[in-house]
Amino acid sequence: MIRSAILGASGYVGGELLRLLARHPGIEAARLFGDSKAGQRLGVVHPHIGGPTGAIEVERFSLEALDGIDLVFAALPHGESQKWAEAILATGAKLVDLGADFRLHDQQDYATWYGEAHAAPHLLDRFVYGIPELHRDAICSAQAVAAAGCYPTATILALKPLIDAGLVESNSLIVDAASGVSGAGRAVKEGTAFNTVDGSFAAYGLLNHRHTAEMEQALGATVLFTPHLAPMTRGILATCYATAAREMTADEPLEALRAAYADEPFVRVSDAPPATKWVTGSNGAVVSARYDARTKRVLALGAIDNLGKGAAGQMIQCANLMFGLDEAAGLSAEGVFP
Amino acid sequence: MIRSAILGASGYVGGELLRLLARHPGIEAARLFGDSKAGQRLGVVHPHIGGPTGAIEVERFSLEALDGIDLVFAALPHGESQKWAEAILATGAKLVDLGADFRLHDQQDYATWYGEAHAAPHLLDRFVYGIPELHRDAICSAQAVAAAGCYPTATILALKPLIDAGLVESNSLIVDAASGVSGAGRAVKEGTAFNTVDGSFAAYGLLNHRHTAEMEQALGATVLFTPHLAPMTRGILATCYATAAREMTADEPLEALRAAYADEPFVRVSDAPPATKWVTGSNGAVVSARYDARTKRVLALGAIDNLGKGAAGQMIQCANLMFGLDEAAGLSAEGVFP
Amino acid sequence: MIRSAILGASGYVGGELLRLLARHPGIEAARLFGDSKAGQRLGVVHPHIGGPTGAIEVERFSLEALDGIDLVFAALPHGESQKWAEAILATGAKLVDLGADFRLHDQQDYATWYGEAHAAPHLLDRFVYGIPELHRDAICSAQAVAAAGCYPTATILALKPLIDAGLVESNSLIVDAASGVSGAGRAVKEGTAFNTVDGSFAAYGLLNHRHTAEMEQALGATVLFTPHLAPMTRGILATCYATAAREMTADEPLEALRAAYADEPFVRVSDAPPATKWVTGSNGAVVSARYDARTKRVLALGAIDNLGKGAAGQMIQCANLMFGLDEAAGLSAEGVFP
Amino acid sequence: MIRSAILGASGYVGGELLRLLARHPGIEAARLFGDSKAGQRLGVVHPHIGGPTGAIEVERFSLEALDGIDLVFAALPHGESQKWAEAILATGAKLVDLGADFRLHDQQDYATWYGEAHAAPHLLDRFVYGIPELHRDAICSAQAVAAAGCYPTATILALKPLIDAGLVESNSLIVDAASGVSGAGRAVKEGTAFNTVDGSFAAYGLLNHRHTAEMEQALGATVLFTPHLAPMTRGILATCYATAAREMTADEPLEALRAAYADEPFVRVSDAPPATKWVTGSNGAVVSARYDARTKRVLALGAIDNLGKGAAGQMIQCANLMFGLDEAAGLSAEGVFP
Known part of the structure; x- marks a missing residue:
């Protein structure tokens, strides 16, 4: 068993990691x-x-306490992992960080959106942005992954193939x-x-939510992003609008999604508009266009x-790749429905 | 007391009308x-x-059964009021219709969005579009009002002053x-x-929700409208995006809203983004920009x-104006919070 | 207009009092x-x-600041009103207190259930227990009312006529x-x-919830009370069990309730088991047996x-009686449904 | 892999079985x-x-269509499985039935509570009542199990050790x-x-909910049962009251539960009163007393x-035992929290 440590074990992401690792065949929560x-x-x-x-x-x-640890999952407030990343990586352990610290490649972007200078800019290029559907090969060989934010994951999965x-x-x-x-x-x-x-x-967070920067970096585009709080515990739905580059059939965007995700175990392309509950408690994503x-x-x-594909699930999916395990180990794509 | 009849008394809007009329000082629910x-x-x-x-x-x-009735509130499925409107108006009663039948001025728009020819196009110009904040004078002198749809009310209140x-x-x-x-x-x-x-x-209702037509007519604009279903019983939040016509200060749109609604008893202009619960159970609206x-x-x-400003509340607000009552009679602007 | 002051205006009960008084014909929220x-x-x-x-x-x-105030609504944490009651009453103002301080007639009961000696036991007999359906006459002539707790109100309304x-x-x-x-x-x-x-x-609050004492006092009975937290904002349902004193028909308890509440404007006796939503946002109560x-x-x-019949609504109902107003002024029995 | 068939695959229990079997190492959903x-x-x-x-x-x-099927999960309306049980058992397949048909040992009880004569009373003694914590050995050797109802499972797990x-x-x-x-x-x-x-x-279901019979049979006691509908999708909390047989310490009932469930993988004994969300989406149960x-x-x-321990989870737990698999295969005890 790969011995993992969880930093931020008492938060919601920590709790979800614990739930998932309790049934993971190859990774245990050791510390x-x-x-x-x-x-x-x-x-x-x-x-x-x-x-x-x-x-x-x-x-x-x-x-x-990291002695003997193969893998660190960090689920800390932003600003924390840049303090510890260098030392953690020096132990030889692999690191999957859910903080915002290492998601933006350009330290200036970090300063602009987070309002403070980055404390460890020399480490930025050691992190791969952690959406396996986009960067699988790089994740497989990375020591450090910056798992994507929740809003960006939903958004990028829906839009990236259309931009490409x-x-x-x-x-x-x-x-x-x-x-x-x-x-x-x-x-x-x-x-x-x-x-x-x-x-x-x-x-909430009108005009200046920090996840905007992540979306813009991953999509190579300008984004106006408005997050909302819905009366439910889990789930994100991103509804995205773009000016068409040309005329096309109504289904051409859907076909682009189908082509992009044909072999993906966790991304489903749906004709009908998806509901968040289809993937509650799982690592699944559903996209449509x-x-x-x-x-x-x-x-x-x-x-x-x-908390699934937007956090703990994706962290485990990345870790599975980093250690050469079955990418789907310990994860499911089926939501707890109803 | 003005004697009103409710058509569609067993639906949710009918039930809300009953609740509100139970405490209305000037209108009773007679039939x-x-x-x-x-x-x-x-x-x-x-x-x-x-x-x-x-x-x-x-x-x-x-x-x-309309004998002796001064006012008809119709809350019927679309297509129904066009069957009855002429006869109802012939009794001399005033009519506040919540159906979609008489909201679009152009019968061709009705045919396009509702998929069938209008059965009483000659009556279309007898109906005033029922948002008092936009058409107060016309409503005051109208015999027939087509109360606005719920999504259009939220949208038009937020956008119309910015367009104007x-x-x-x-x-x-x-x-x-x-x-x-x-x-x-x-x-x-x-x-x-x-x-x-x-x-x-x-x-849901991607690209072709029928309320689009109403928004476009009231705003004189092209609208791409996406409705969503949120896990709550009541409330609508419309988040609206437009390309700016020119550069301006961040608050200039807010000031335009403040100017437009300075004297309105039911529309509050808020610095902070509004939550639907602020107006639950009331005829209030909150806008920001x-x-x-x-x-x-x-x-x-x-x-x-x-069901309030988007339906029964607005119907009563219109009726109050049509009968020369206090516009706020029987209505409140304060939501049931929390 | 009767000038009222609200102590605890920033809590939920304070907010509900404000909402209700905004439309009250005889009482205003002055301070x-x-x-x-x-x-x-x-x-x-x-x-x-x-x-x-x-x-x-x-x-x-x-x-x-109470100068010129006719009526004080106190919605404070328990222990607070016993500090102020004497001085407030000395101003000549009437007082409707929602705190627990003056609900229990016996100071020893207060000490037992609240874990501290009562600071103003000499005032206890100046307060009438505030459920109008039980103590209407006494409330009408009282200067001070201790409005009942939320759980006790639901429970006592359901059980008292059966005990009687x-x-x-x-x-x-x-x-x-x-x-x-x-x-x-x-x-x-x-x-x-x-x-x-x-x-x-x-x-929660297993075996020792403080509202038990109030129920026992009002019912003259021993009560084992278990409160639960349900995932909803408002509403209480009390499901009460008692050993029958004798054999009877299935409906005899229901008939006792009907007899007790035949003339009550806010208590409905229902054949079918009531749902809390029937009375959300109102001063209504529904009982069955x-x-x-x-x-x-x-x-x-x-x-x-x-927050209605269990707090702000009942406080206003009591105040209406204390000032000789229409008992139902500013109140409704119809819930915001759905 | 054990080949299972699901009868009633389109209901909620069917959907939950599918979700769980998707990750079950030993049982597949074949038909x-x-x-x-x-x-x-x-x-x-x-x-x-x-x-x-x-x-x-x-x-x-x-x-x-049952040809080659080793195991049938039946999640049908009551009355249905008594029509098919004999034929299914004749194929040699094992049967886990969630219907009420074979839970009551006495056909007269079935007639009393379900209002109709049992169509296959001769099969009643071939079914073991399916709560593994109570009847593990019998389940291990059974061809047919009548999985317990949801309310009875929560109730019996909490009360049975106290009665014993x-x-x-x-x-x-x-x-x-x-x-x-x-x-x-x-x-x-x-x-x-x-x-x-x-x-x-x-x-709802006052005085005569059918699960009462199941509770009484399993507990050997008279039960007055009142079910309630809470505004949540999943979860049951049973709050149970009994007259003590003698005086005891406050914790003696808790100790009886701890003794009974010390080795159980799915039943947790909690000091604090449990919340249903602790076990949402899982086969876990939490009891306290x-x-x-x-x-x-x-x-x-x-x-x-x-839908977990009260239905699909317990069905799979029973099936695991019937086939000699790890009792916890495909199941988890950790709820999807929050």
Whole structure:
């Protein structure tokens, strides 16, 4: 078994990694770090984790504790992994980082969108951007992967094949997306209280959500992105609009998606517009697209579970590739439905 | 008291009209028609209606039953009111119709979007489009009002002042909106079953939702409209995108909204992006807007309760104007929050 | 207009009082106190409150600010009103207190269930327990009312007539109730975060929930009470079990309820088991009951909105009585349905 | 691989079986029967099922189609499996039936609670009642298992050890339980429409829910059972009350549960009251209990996913035992949390 450590084990992504690794045939969760809840038992921190694992205590992180660890999953607030990445990589362990720190190749982009200078710019080119459907070969041979953000994953999976096929203009993208509340993390605040969100739908982060930069980098395009909070725990749907590069049949964008994802185990191309619940709790993604002759626009849709393909699932998918395991080991594409 | 009749009393809009009229100082619900549930007691059809009203039976509609009626609220499936409008108007009663039948001025638009010829095109110009904030004077003197659809109300309130102020190009509009499930009506189907919708977010009616025509007519613009179903019972948020007509400050669109709605009792202009729950159960609307210098686009947001300002509330607001009552009689702007 | 002050104006009950008083014909919200949010505008604290009221700032409480106030609504954490009650009553104002401080007649009960000595036991007998259906006459002539708790209101309305009619044994009561999350108040904590509650149902406060004492006092019975948290914002359903005092027909308990509530404007007796949504956003209550010959038990059900009949609505109903207004002024019995 | 057939493949339990079997190492879903949706592709019937499985068409059932089948999972409306059980068993296949048909050992009980004579009473003693924690040995050697109902599973797991330990009186049980909406099955009706259930909590099936018989049989006790519908898709919490047989410490019931389930992979004994979400999407169960010295009663709680441990999960757990596989194969105990 590959011995992994989880940094940020007490957050939602940490809990999802634990759930998935509990049934993973090749990777075990050997060390569990989480500073704010250090000393608490996992079964208290994550009430879905019982049995012997539930009795393990969350540890305070230290580099020494990585001794014998083959793989580090980091699910930390942005800014944290740039402090530790160099030391972690120096141990020889592979690293799958879900933070934003190493997703943007250009340190200036990081400074612009995150409002502070990058602390470890010399490491940026050691990280591969972690969407296996786009960068599988690079991930296979990487020591370090920066797993993509949740909104970008849904968006990029829906749009990238259309851009590659020359169907849409790259200066015209609008991404309007809705997320479940778990996307806002586990910190307790009024904006994510049950009473605030239940029965309500709202936009937030207008014009300047940081995931915009990631989308623009991956798509080579300008993006206006509006995230929304939907009254559900999990799931992201990205509804994407682009000016068509030329006239085409209504289904030509769908065919481009089918061609791109024909052999992908986790991406389904759907005629019908996908619902997020189709992939809840799984590593699956569903995309769809069509051309509107009336307005000369292409509409593309991408649905994922933000904690699955948008976080823990994709991290494991990347790790499977990095260690030469079956890419689908420990993962499923079928959502918990209904 | 003005004696009103409700056609379609057993649907959700009918139930909301009953709730609101129960406390209206000037209009009473005198006759209640609903063919599919004729003979059933209101308290069974609408479990929120108790007391003496709950004991009244739903009646089968007949023109004779309109004897002594001053006002007809019609909340019927599209295609139904065009059968009855002429006879109803001939009784001298005023008519507030929530159906789509008389919203489009051009019968050809009706045929295009609804797939059938209009049965009473000669009546089209007798109906005023029912958004009081846009057409107050005309509504005051009208015998017949075609109350606006739910999505169009949210969208038009957010965008119309920006178009009127010349801030946006009218050939570039994208409307991405999410609705609560009650917007799909009361008919029972798998797509609106609890298990299907709970924890899920999905787009539907891609490219050809009929409310597009209404938006385009009211805004004088081309619109690409994508509706979504959100896991909540009530509420609509329209997130609208337009190419800016020129450069401007970030707040110039917001100021245009403030100017347009300064004296409106039911439309609030908000700095912060509105949440649908702010207006749940009320006739309120909240709008916001800003300019994105980076992408040269204007973003506008409109939130309403689809059964309130998007249906029964707006119908009553129109009726209040038609009868010279206080425009706000029987209505509130404060949502049931939380 | 009667000038009222709200203590605890920034909580959920404060917000509901504001919503209801905005349309009350005889009572206005003249002063709004809330220490933790003092200085913030109401429209920010309560996003459903717009217009001129939304621009008012929450004040820090002082006795001097009660000058000219006829009525004080207190919605404070338990322990707070016993500090202020004497001074408030000395101003001559009437007081409707939603805190637990003055609900229990016996100071020893307060000490037992709240774990601390009562600070103003000499005032206990100046307060009438505030359920109008039980104590209407006393409320009419009271200067001070201790409005009942949310769980006790639902429970007592369902059980009291059955006890009074001698249908059930008073030493055998089990109350199993579910509440919406707003019943836990507005303080932000992980247990009421959206992600914790959504899609989940759980019991809490096992064996020792403080509302037990109130139920026992009002019913003159021993009660085992188990509250549950349901994934909804508003609503309480109390499902109550008692050993029958004798054999009876299945409907005899229902008839006892019908007799008790025949003239009540806000309590509906229903054949069918009530759903909380029938009364959401209203001051209505629905009760039902039946006898089970198989197990010799009586089952009784009571549904309310915890913020309506269980809090702000009942406070206003009491105030209406105290000032000789129409008992139903500013209130409705019809829930916001669906 | 063991070749299984699913009868009722188009229902929710069928869909959950498909999801679980997709990752089961020893059992495959070889034939999929569902009369009402025969001819439709699985991916349309179950939108969470993609890939090659999604392309398979649902078949109309015939006995011939069972050729080569080792195991039949039946998830049919009650009354259906008694028509087919004899023929299915005659093929030599093993049968795990989720219907109510073979759960009650006494055909008279079936007639009493289901209102019709049993059509195959001679088969009753060939079925083992399917809760592995209670009847593991019998299940291991059985050809036919009648998997327990969802409410009974949650209830029996919480109460049985307390009865066996002599802690409670068996003539005094009250079971008050709440279920997610998927427990009502997939048939479309107004009572399970999103708008009806969202934000609402209600009791149903008062006094005579059929699962009562199953509980009474398994517990050897009289039970008054009240089911409730909670606004969530999955999950059951049973809150159970019993008169204590004697005085005891507060924790003695909890210790009895710990003793009973010490070696069980899927039942967790929790100090804290469990929430249904801890086990959503899994085959886990969480139980808790305590003694209330004040009222001399024992309170016991049981939480499961009604489609997991309450249906498909338990069916697979039984099948694993019947075929000598690892009891936990294809199953997990960790819920999808949050």
